[in-house]
Amino acid sequence: MLVDGIKSRPQYPGLTADAFAKVHVFAADGDGAQAVIDLFERQGRDINGRVIVVYADTAPGAPDYASRLEALPVELVHCMPTVATAITRLVGVLNVARMGTRIYASGTETMIGLTVQLAQELGMDPATVITEHRGSRARRVQCVHCKGMTENVTTNIVTCAHCGLSLLVRDHYSKRRAAFQGVCVDAEVRGEIPEITEIFK
Amino acid sequence: MNQEFKKTTFRDDYTFYNSPESIRRFPFPFWEDKYMYSVNIEPHVKGPAGSVYEFPIDINEHYVSEMADRAIVLKEDPLRCQALPHMMLAQWDFLELLMTSMARDYPQWFSLTTEGDHWHWINKPLGIDQKFTFGDPSTLPQEPMEYIGRQCQGDFSIQDQRDGQLWMDAGIITTQADWSLDFDVGMNFMEWHGPVPLAHDMKVFDRALKFLLNLQLGQPVRRLNWTMTINPRLDTSPENFHKWGSDRTTVTPENVGDKVHLRVELQALFRLPRSNAILFSIRGYLIKLRELVTVPKWGRRLPRVLGSLPMELIDYKGITRYRDTTLEWLAKYDDGQPTSPGGGPD
Ligand code: HEM
Numbered sequence: 341m342l343v344d345g346i347k348s349r350p351q352y353p354g355l356t357a358d359a360f361a362k363v364h365v366f367a368a369d370g371d372g373a374q375a376v377i378d379l380f381e382r383q384g385r386d387i388n389g390r391v392i393v394v395y396a397d398t399a400p401g402a403p404d405y406a407s408r409l410e411a412l413p414v415e416l417v418h419c420m421p422t423v424a425t426a427i428t429r430l431v432g433v434l435n436v437a438r439m440g441t442r443i444y445a446s447g448t449e450t451m452i453g454l455t456v457q458l459a460q461e462l463g464m465d466p467a468t469v470i471t472e473h474r475g476s477r478a479r480r481v482q483c484v485h486c487k488g489m490t491e492n493v494t495t496n497i498v499t500c501a502h503c504g505l506s507l508l509v510r511d512h513y514s515k516r517r518a519a520f521q522g523v524c525v526d527a528e529v530r531g532e533i534p535e536i537t538e539i540f541k
Numbered sequence: 542m543n544q545e546f547k548k549t550t551f552r553d554d555y556t557f558y559n560s561p562e563s564i565r566r567f568p569f570p571f572w573e574d575k576y577m578y579s580v581n582i583e584p585h586v587k588g589p590a591g592s593v594y595e596f597p598i599d600i601n602e603h604y605v606s607e608m609a610d611r612a613i614v615l616k617e618d619p620l621r622c623q624a625l626p627h628m629m630l631a632q633w634d635f636l637e638l639l640m641t642s643m644a645r646d647y648p649q650w651f652s653l654t655t656e657g658d659h660w661h662w663i664n665k666p667l668g669i670d671q672k673f674t675f676g677d678p679s680t681l682p683q684e685p686m687e688y689i690g691r692q693c694q695g696d697f698s699i700q701d702q703r704d705g706q707l708w709m710d711a712g713i714i715t716t717q718a719d720w721s722l723d724f725d726v727g728m729n730f731m732e733w734h735g736p737v738p739l740a741h742d743m744k745v746f747d748r749a750l751k752f753l754l755n756l757q758l759g760q761p762v763r764r765l766n767w768t769m770t771i772n773p774r775l776d777t778s779p780e781n782f783h784k785w786g787s788d789r790t791t792v793t794p795e796n797v798g799d800k801v802h803l804r805v806e807l808q809a810l811f812r813l814p815r816s817n818a819i820l821f822s823i824r825g826y827l828i829k830l831r832e833l834v835t836v837p838k839w840g841r842r843l844p845r846v847l848g849s850l851p852m853e854l855i856d857y858k859g860i861t862r863y864r865d866t867t868l869e870w871l872a873k874y875d876d877g878q879p880t881s882p883g884g885g886p887d
Binding site for chain 2: 346347348349460467482484485487505510511512513514515516517521523524527528529530
């Protein structure tokens with residue numbers, strides 16, 4: 341079961357404007373802000389109606405994305421300190437969203453994954469979220485044994501933050517859990533652990 | 542079939558074994574001396590008396606023991622049984638299919654009497670006598686899928702059909718070959734098959750999905766799938782992989798015949814009438830290699846299949862560590878004679 345190249349990995353085709361949406365909700369973290377800015381540059385005239393941005397200001401090196409987002413023709417930028425607080429804010433924004441709302445998600449796989457998960461929980465079709473990956477490839481990993489989530493995983497093998505088992509990070513991805521699957525890597529022979537390398541940068 | 546139910550275990554002391562009749566009816570999955578994935582789907586029609594294909598739902602000598610094992614798994618990990626809220630109608634479809642088939646095909650053990658929505662179900666082997674209102678979950682001790690799933694051999698998942706896809710939106714899965722219902726619930730056909738090697742590129746899943754989307758009511762289909770398991774362990778879940786994974790290192794030339802098991806899944810797919818969902822039944826059969834080689838044709842063929850299996854399949858099925866030891870043990874059963882086509886014994 342420990343095979344690579346799994347096909348349930350999500351694809352992120354890139355942001356494109358929905359010219360028919362009445363409300364555009366952008367969820368972004370870190371360098372995902374640049375994807376929003378680029379979209380406005382490319383297709384700004386296709387974005388009509390209200391625009392709301394929920395931004396997790398997590399970009400390393402402080403490139404002042406927040407004020408650059410505010411300079412766009414948007415109604416409001418909710419600038420939040422972390423992905424978790426941004427998602428909480430997004431719940432509030434989407435709870436009052438009406439028909440004709442289009443959701444865009446850009447940034448880390450975690451930010452995109454949590455946005456898609458939220459859309460699904462709110463009864464929307466998760467496939468309608470328009471996504472673009474930018475920045476870190478760090479993963480959110482669910483331990484298949486204790487079900488605990490380990491955040492920001494950059495290595496092929498990680499110690500579960502909850503139960504402490506060494507987990508192989510698979511490509512198998514669940515949209516509902518917004519997480520990759522982690523499976524005990526040394527279950528057959530305890531302590532027999534392959535070389536640990538940073539592969540999700 | 543007039544048989545007694547065995548009291549054996551699938552954990553701890555592992556007392557599971559097959560009677561000679563149970564060996565003869567084992568669904569040996571290899572119809573030739575090699576194996577590769579294919580769209581091996583055929584109509585799930587009635588087979589010869591006594592065979593695993595005689596009835597749509599096969600109940601055999603391991604019934605009571607398997608249900609006891611399922612109860613232990615569900616007690617320790619309730620997430621092995623999950624249904625998304627929109628699947629309630631499909632749960633009732635599922636309960637109806639199982640109760641009507643079991644009562645019709647095994648009247649000595651099960652009975653169902655219905656008067657409109659008032660149903661009366663009796664399960665003699667498990668000592669259950671239940672009156673309930675069909676369609677009203679509050680009249681059963683568990684939700685319908687769990688209720689009847691605890692009383693029927695095999696794992697079950699129920700797929701909702703929408704947007705030209707199948708979605709695994711419910712299931713009771715306690716004897717799986719290393720995949721997680723909790724992780725896969727809500728995935729579509731391509732996503733939950735993501736980890737399978739080679740078959741995607743062979744277009745196996747594209748063709749299988751297309752076929753299933755057109756599955757007709759009353760025309761179920763079936764296929765066989767297989768893997769190998771060390772010890773007769775039913776719960777080879779990823780959830781517990783850290784507990785059973787090390788069993789794979791315990792195979793020695795002396796214990797191959799008793800420890801190594803061929804594990805075959807008779808998978809059937811049924812269109813459900815009210816919900817239009819598809820039921821996937823995964824009826825697993827275990828056989829020790831010592832039992833398997835009592836059928837000379839199987840003893841000849843298995844080493845040929847295992848010896849020529851593509852590396853990707855060996856790794857995916859988790860056989861890597863004990864394949865060579867197993868092949869050495871099996872070698873003496875292959876006398877080089879040709880084998881007849883098909884899986885059944887000669
Ligand atoms: C809707 C019904 C079906 C369900 C719910 C289902 C479910 C699954 C699951 C959960 C796995 C394990 C994947 C993993 O490693 O995580 C699997 C494996 C597989 N499935 Fe299906 N499946 C279905 C129908 C089919 C059909 C019709 C085919 C026909 C070609 C098929 C072919 C396979 C193959 C070849 C494997 C790899 C098995 C192995 O080598 O052990 N499946 N399936």
